[in-house]
Amino acid sequence: MGLLRPDRDGAGRRRYGRDELVRVAVILRNKAAGMSLEQIAVLLDAGAPDRHRVLEAHLADLDRRMQEMELSRQMTEHALRCRAHDVANCPAFRTGIEDLLEERSWPGEWT
Numbered sequence: 001m002g003l004l005r006p007d008r009d010g011a012g013r014r015r016y017g018r019d020e021l022v023r024v025a026v027i028l029r030n031k032a033a034g035m036s037l038e039q040i041a042v043l044l045d046a047g048a049p050d051r052h053r054v055l056e057a058h059l060a061d062l063d064r065r066m067q068e069m070e071l072s073r074q075m076t077e078h079a080l081r082c083r084a085h086d087v088a089n090c091p092a093f094r095t096g097i098e099d100l101l102e103e104r105s106w107p108g109e110w111t
């Protein structure tokens with residue numbers, strides 16, 4: 001994808017320096033955060049025409065995923081403390097999924 005452009009030595013072998021290592025670190029960090037290689041290519045290209053749009057969309061995705069992770073953390077913490085044998089039947093535990101039950105239609109279920 002052209003994310004790395006290392007120099008070559010006299011024998012044509014690629015030579016990776018500090019700048020390439022920085023780019024690899026950027027690629028790894030952003031892949032771990034859910035960015036596609038296409039998005040990372042835009043991130044690393046200061047002249048990309050749609051750079052801000054791509055980065056703003058990724059920020060919105062990160063915010064959404066962080067909120068989901070926080071809700072999951074709260075549910076897991078509750079499950080650790082809950083005395084219910086089946087936490088899925090615990091009213092307090094179920095509050096962590098009410099938003100999903102309210103906003104979605106499930107095939108073959110209620111609408």
